[in-house]
Amino acid sequence: MSISEILIHLGEDRDQYFNAVAPPVIQSSNFVFPDLTAFRQVFSNELEHHVYSRGNNPTVEILRRKLAALEGTEDCLVFSSGAGAVAAAVIGNVQAGDHIVCQQAPYSWTSSLLRKFLPRFGVEHTFVDATDVVNIRTALRPNTRVLYLESPNTMTFECQDLSACAALAREHGIVTIIDNSYSSPVFQNPAAFGIDIVVHSGTKYLNGHSDVVVGVLCAEKEMVKKIFESELMTLGGILGPHDAALVIRGLRTLSLRLQRSDASAQFLIGKLEKHPKVERIWYPFHHSFPQVELAKKQMRGCGGLFSVQFRTASPEQMEQFVHRLKRFLMAVSWGGHESLMMPAIGFYGIPGKPAPALPWTFCRFYIGLEEPDWLWGDLEQALEVL
Numbered sequence: 386m387s388i389s390e391i392l393i394h395l396g397e398d399r400d401q402y403f404n405a406v407a408p409p410v411i412q413s414s415n416f417v418f419p420d421l422t423a424f425r426q427v428f429s430n431e432l433e434h435h436v437y438s439r440g441n442n443p444t445v446e447i448l449r450r451k452l453a454a455l456e457g458t459e460d461c462l463v464f465s466s467g468a469g470a471v472a473a474a475v476i477g478n479v480q481a482g483d484h485i486v487c488q489q490a491p492y493s494w495t496s497s498l499l500r501k502f503l504p505r506f507g508v509e510h511t512f513v514d515a516t517d518v519v520n521i522r523t524a525l526r527p528n529t530r531v532l533y534l535e536s537p538n539t540m541t542f543e544c545q546d547l548s549a550c551a552a553l554a555r556e557h558g559i560v561t562i563i564d565n566s567y568s569s570p571v572f573q574n575p576a577a578f579g580i581d582i583v584v585h586s587g588t589k590y591l592n593g594h595s596d597v598v599v600g601v602l603c604a605e606k607e608m609v610k611k612i613f614e615s616e617l618m619t620l621g622g623i624l625g626p627h628d629a630a631l632v633i634r635g636l637r638t639l640s641l642r643l644q645r646s647d648a649s650a651q652f653l654i655g656k657l658e659k660h661p662k663v664e665r666i667w668y669p670f671h672h673s674f675p676q677v678e679l680a681k682k683q684m685r686g687c688g689g690l691f692s693v694q695f696r697t698a699s700p701e702q703m704e705q706f707v708h709r710l711k712r713f714l715m716a717v718s719w720g721g722h723e724s725l726m727m728p729a730i731g732f733y734g735i736p737g738k739p740a741p742a743l744p745w746t747f748c749r750f751y752i753g754l755e756e757p758d759w760l761w762g763d764l765e766q767a768l769e770v771l
């Protein structure tokens with residue numbers, strides 16, 4: 386199936402709703418059973434039938450079908466946030482006494498789940514430099530149940546060899562989970578490399594308009610059913626039909642948006658790498674990236690997220706540079722229509738917080754849908770102060 390067929394048509398049974406082109410928002414908490422036969426039938430499978438919207442809802446189901454097809458898995462669940470999807474994937478596969486191996490620099494709240502939350506329930510973890518699969522093998526214990534990956538991660542874009550990780554985990558009966566938010570399903574499909582569960586912060590590229598917080602979990606039917614019956618139904622972190630409809634709308638342009646962000650990021654990187662005040666560029670497909678070959682083997686593109694280390698002598702100059710940027714908004718997140726920057730220096734000097742691992746000369750940029758020339762104009766004038 387082509388990607389546009391998935392984004393524009395799959396899951397939309399238009400004859401079920403007056404042949405409307407855009408699907409309706411089925412804003413209903415519960416669904417009627419015409420008779421006892423139907424009652425018994427729908428209760429036998431709440432994941433696929435319509436009983437109650439904490440389980441399944443027709444608008445949400447359209448979104449689930451599209452996302453499963455995009456990742457090439459049998460099914461998908463959606464959550465009220467990416468953090469909710471990450472937590473469901475991990476918690477659904479461990480119990481007290483188990484151990485998790487995780488790549489060393491995951492998303493901050495994923496790290497928090499492992500460091501602070503799960504130890505309260507007797508689940509241990511080891512963070513490893515997973516750029517080399519040997520380090521993962523060394524960290525495995527008899528009670529290791531989950532290997533958690535994020536490739537690339539979203540500040541320095543470290544990658545893991547997905548085929549090698551999947552093979553190692555399979556050999557030991559370990560479930561593999563990957564956070565695929567950076568690449569989106571347009572540029573990387575981890576299930577094709579043998580990864581068991583693919584999660585996304587759909588808040589980023591999938592919705593793409595900076596107006597919904599949403600999480601995605603894609604896997605084979607058996608795994609999805611297990612997590613549906615436990616973490617989704619019990620903890621209840623569901624996506625409502627209104628938000629689902631917004632994400633369906635966002636998906637219409639997913640591949641167009643990614644092509645645009647990717648091309649603009651490459652244009653800007655081409656300008657930046659020639660600038661004397663740029664010390665280093667972090668982007669998986671950049672020739673200087675340490676894992677560029679692996680990245681190109683696993684990914685079809687990179688998208689709009691990259692980082693730059695600037696050459697400047699003083700933190701004051703770095704602060705001036707940040708304040709002179711007007712067309713890049715200073716904000717967390719990424720993947721929407723608007724270009725953003727997140728300077729590491731902003732994390733320095735926060736009362737009660739230790740200095741971060743990243744140098745203060747480091748800044749992450751996200752390139753949105755604006756004209757790349759217009760964005761370069763902003764960077765060029767701000768670079769004058771460095």
Ligand SMILES: *Cc1c(COP(=O)(O)O)cnc(C)c1O
Nearest residue numbers: 466467468492539566586588599
């Ligand atoms: C934003 C993000 C998350 C968390 O997703 P939310 O939708 O904010 O809960 C998880 N992983 C990565 C890589 C992210 O960028």
